[in-house]
Amino acid sequence: MPRNKYPEITERKILDTATKLFFEKGWEQTTIQDIVDEIGDITRGAFYHHFKSKEDIIEAVLNRLATENDPFKEVKKIAGLNGLEKLKKAFLLSFENIGQLEAIKTIPKILSNPKLIAKQLIECVNSGAPDILAFIEEGLLDGSISVEYPKQTAETFMLLTNIWLSPIIFSVDTDEYLLKAKHLQDLFNHIGLPVIDDKILETLVMVHKTIKNI
Structure with missing residues (x-):
């Protein structure tokens, strides 16, 4: 051949x-x-x-979906935002475009695979956290963010929002999901990263209800 x-x-x-x-x-x-x-x-x-x-092909498909819907690239194109506003906007976009909602029905069992979850954990720290860190550092310079440990905060933010708050990996009802989101809101507010506001809470609940209905 x-x-x-x-x-x-x-x-x-x-x-x-x-x-x-x-x-x-x-x-x-x-x-x-x-x-x-x-x-x-x-x-x-x-x-x-x-x-x-098949595990390799689905991992490649998920990686490409994530790349095609990169909220950080979109936010970097927007002028006039401070560091905190950029982080909020990226967070909103990441949930509003959560892997294209029509595709979510194919994902839950995929992400129950321990190997893929482990790889996602590593990706959060190695690939996602540097983008978060850049916005945090901007926020420290412009005064909109006041965290004490920028790098560690970026990694924690990525891990908690992409893994623990994921309605796909951890399936809970909407009431419980809202409590998780409010807990993160309190947690990040306490360390000087007031990124989760009422608009984001509303968006998270809306996305969660949409996913539950697919």
Whole structure:
């Protein structure tokens, strides 16, 4: 069989097709053979050349969704905001675009996988926290934020909001979810990071109710 001259094109086709099928059928119902058959012009061997397992392909799909909906990049384009306002806006966008709501029905069982959760924990600290830290440092300079430990605060913020507050990883009813959000509000207010205001609380409740109804 001739060597594939354009492996990046094949990988993109696999990702595009897998994303489409995961959204349509759900992750559990989609097989690797389904993806291969839908593409039509690759073999299972070609698939495994790019992705070793279904876990690998779903991780790649989730990573691409996160990259396509990066709230930090969007907020950096907005002029006239102080550090705290940038952080609030990014937080709002991250929940308003939470992996594209129509796709959430495919995600809960995926994120129950301990390996993927562990990788997400590492991603929160290594990839997400530096963006939070940049906004916190801006806030320290402009006076809108007054935390004592900026780096540690950024990491804690990412871990708690992306893991503990995730309505996908930890499934609770809306009343309990609101209590969790208010607890984080008190916690961050106490350390000088008043990022969770009433508007954000309302958005969190709205998103939670939407997810529960999908």
